[in-house]
Amino acid sequence: MPFTENGETQDRYAVRIDDGTAVRDMTLWNLLGRQAARMLPGQLVLLVNLDTSEENGDVVLNGSSETGTKVYIISEMTSIPTSSVLRNCSFLSTLSGSANIYSKVCIVSVHPGATHIRDARDYLSATMLVHAACHRPVQRKDNLQFSGTLDGPVDVYEFVCPACCNHNLPPEDVIPIFDIVICIDDGTLSLMAHTTATVAKTILRISPSQLLELPSHSEQQQTLLAPRGREVVVSLTTFCEPFSTDHDARIDAICDADDVGVFMS
Ligand SMILES: [Zn+2]
Known part of the structure; x- marks a missing residue:
């Protein structure tokens, strides 16, 4: 929502946040807003140096790079935070409503998810532009x-x-990015989860441009079959899209289970 004053226009981003005690709207400005636009619904984020003021008894939250605000997307970190406040390792069967958990799972299958415009060389509908x-x-x-x-x-x-x-x-x-859905299973439950573009690239071990250069349907298909059976640790976010009652699940970060030392404790 651009904001114009005295002929000068600034980029303004409205973000709704929830910390379990209350839901608030905040405004992020210009460069910080553009960077924070990467945030996805349901993600766990850490906000540092937000400006607060009061208007008609309500708290007003503003953030910009000029005032030193920083936004960290915890859910996308590929390392596991050591603070027990931020770390939540659980089983898939315990997932509820809106949550962010870490879980050790097996990849059962990978499916194309693209419902948007894709390159002519994409035989699988696994990318989007x-x-x-x-x-x-x-x-x-x-x-x-x-x-x-x-x-x-x-x-x-x-x-x-x-x-x-x-x-x-x-x-x-x-540019093309991957758009895939994967089925994961941890022995307590199996579920279909969307993935971020970065996670999809890590799972498929190939870049979207490399996939598009593979000349045949069967060669491209192999890249979706390869991850089956691999054991991984995922940062899993569940959330409800606005105006929907369906719960979606999305993997925000992933790494091979072998690369994680002590996990469930
Ligand atoms: Zn754009």
Whole structure:
């Protein structure tokens, strides 16, 4: 929500946060807001140096790089925090509502998740085209409703980024990222979880561009079959999308179980 005053426009981002004691809205400005736009619903975050003031009995929260505010996304950290306040290792069967837990699981299967525009070379629908700056899905300029596989090279189309209100994206700013869903099982429960683009790359051990260079359906298919049976530790976030009652699960960070020493205690 851009904010204009005296002819000068600033980027303004509204974020709703919940620490278990109350729900509050905060405003993040300019560079910090653009960086924090990576945050996803349900993630556990640490906010440092927020500005607080009072307005009509309500607490008003503001943050910007100028006032030293910092945002850390704990859920995306690939190491496990040693503070017991932040670390929560549990079994999948104990998951409830909105939560962030670490769990040791086995990868049962990997499925394509893409419902957005994807490159013509993607035979699996396992990637989507996003704006490189914000990693949000792009739209086709000539057909805003289009979602599906392009029938030609990416550079013959023109794209817009609705998230950044950028209506003229140069071709090099439109990149593929993975969009996959994986089935995980820890012996107490199995569930389907979405993944962030970084996690998907770690699971598949290949970059989206490398996948698109594989020339056949069967070669691309192999990359989705390879992770089956691997034991991993995941940072798992469960959340409810606004206006929905379905609970979604998303893996925000992942590493091989062999690389984690002492885990469940
Ligand atoms: Zn964008």
